[in-house]
Amino acid sequence: MMVKRQSTVQGFIRLVIRLVVIIPLFFLLVYPDLGKIRNIMLNDVPGELFFPLIFAFVKTILIFWLASLLANMVYILPQWERLVLLRLGKSVGTRGPGMFLIPPLIYEVANIIDVRISTYEVKATKTLTHDNIPVDVTAAVELEIEDPEKAAINVKDYWKTTEWASMEALKSTIGRNDLRPLLSETEKIAKSLKAEIDVVAQDYGVNVRAVRITDVGTPPALVEELAVIARAERSSKAKKIQAEAEIVVAKSLLEASEILSQKEGTLQLRQIQAMLEISKEESSTIIIYPLDSAKGEEIASSTAAAHTKK
Numbered sequence: 001m002m003v004k005r006q007s008t009v010q011g012f013i014r015l016v017i018r019l020v021v022i023i024p025l026f027f028l029l030v031y032p033d034l035g036k037i038r039n040i041m042l043n044d045v046p047g048e049l050f051f052p053l054i055f056a057f058v059k060t061i062l063i064f065w066l067a068s069l070l071a072n073m074v075y076i077l078p079q080w081e082r083l084v085l086l087r088l089g090k091s092v093g094t095r096g097p098g099m100f101l102i103p104p105l106i107y108e109v110a111n112i113i114d115v116r117i118s119t120y121e122v123k124a125t126k127t128l129t130h131d132n133i134p135v136d137v138t139a140a141v142e143l144e145i146e147d148p149e150k151a152a153i154n155v156k157d158y159w160k161t162t163e164w165a166s167m168e169a170l171k172s173t174i175g176r177n178d179l180r181p182l183l184s185e186t187e188k189i190a191k192s193l194k195a196e197i198d199v200v201a202q203d204y205g206v207n208v209r210a211v212r213i214t215d216v217g218t219p220p221a222l223v224e225e226l227a228v229i230a231r232a233e234r235s236s237k238a239k240k241i242q243a244e245a246e247i248v249v250a251k252s253l254l255e256a257s258e259i260l261s262q263k264e265g266t267l268q269l270r271q272i273q274a275m276l277e278i279s280k281e282e283s284s285t286i287i288i289y290p291l292d293s294a295k296g297e298e299i300a301s302s303t304a305a306a307h308t309k310k
Contacts, residue, residue: 009076010074010075010076013071013074013076014071014072014074015071017067017070017071017074018067018068018070018071021063021066021067021070021071022063022064022067025063025066025067026060026063029059029063030056030059030060030063033052033055033056033059034056036052037052037053037056069104070104072104073101073102073103073104074099074101075095075096075099075100075101075102075109076098076099077095077096077097077098077112078097079097080097080114080115080116081096081097081112081113081114081115082094082095082096082097082112082113082115082145082148083095083096083109083111083112083113084109084110084111084112084113084148084149084152084153085102085107085108085109085110086107086108086109086110087106087107088106091110091149091152091153092107093149094113094148094149110152110153111148111151111152113145113148113151113152114145115144115145115148116144117142117143117144117209118142118143118144118159119140119141119142119143120140120141120143120159120163120166121138121139121140121141121214122138122139122141122163122166122167122170123136123137123138123139123167124136124137124138124167124170124171124174127171127174127175128174128175129174129175129177129178129179129182130175130176130177130178131178131179133179133218135174135179135182135216135217135218136215136216136217137170137174137182137213137215137216137217138213138214138215138216138217139166139170139190139193139211139212139213139214140211140212140214141162141163141166141197141208141210141211142208142209142210142211142212143162143201143206143207143208143209144206144207144209145158145205145206145207146205146206146207147205148205149205150203150204150205151204151205151206154203154204154205155203155204158204158205158206161204162197162200162201162204162206165197165200165201166197166211169193169196169197169200170193172196173189173192173193173196177189179218182213182216183216183218186213186216189213190210190211190212190213191211193211193213194208194210194211197211
């Protein structure tokens, strides 16, 4: 873009040059004519006034033109600007930063480019994804000028052209992808988008530093549907994990039972261990009696009834 900012130092130096040129030349060339004009007016000779007035006017115009021409030779550019120079219509490279002189008439300024990193925002509204869902996507594009000469010569407005290329690339990227990748794989999508914009921008001397997907807007009804699908998928995954855990437990129990059945007495030892674990609870009461003992069964029943009443 053309830089419109005017350097205060550059403006001051140009003003000084104009004054240095105008004041001496005015007193040297125009002031004598003004004296002649004054004498003619005092002597009341109107016919002889025409040519002195014309000469004075022409000399004044030439003095101001020369002063402006010499003053405009001076350029002072800050660190972040580059001047693209033409000589008889052909590009001869860039100048800046700092102070330099550009000879008039033969040389001219094509453009002054700001080479600082810039960021702009592109939006794609109501664009259909690959699975035919309308979305609004916003992306931030960060770029810098690598070659000011290309940016000034190869394209009329590199900023607007890059912006349109970014918009087209964003819409194309949305159309190639389903909604889920746009929502969950934004970093991958952004890298693909950056590469696509960079291919076009290189012809204009522009380097795309980064592209970031800042927002993906979806219809509210679709958001609710996606939430239902996500809940169903989480529930299905949880059930699958639970079933796999039960399979592992069943296999472990089968192996344990096979090991315990290999020797006599091991099942009784396992029963004693189970009773020890139960007895660790404060509210547990363990009554041991033979399976065919009526008295033991009666004691167990009465104890259980008493605990139930409590």
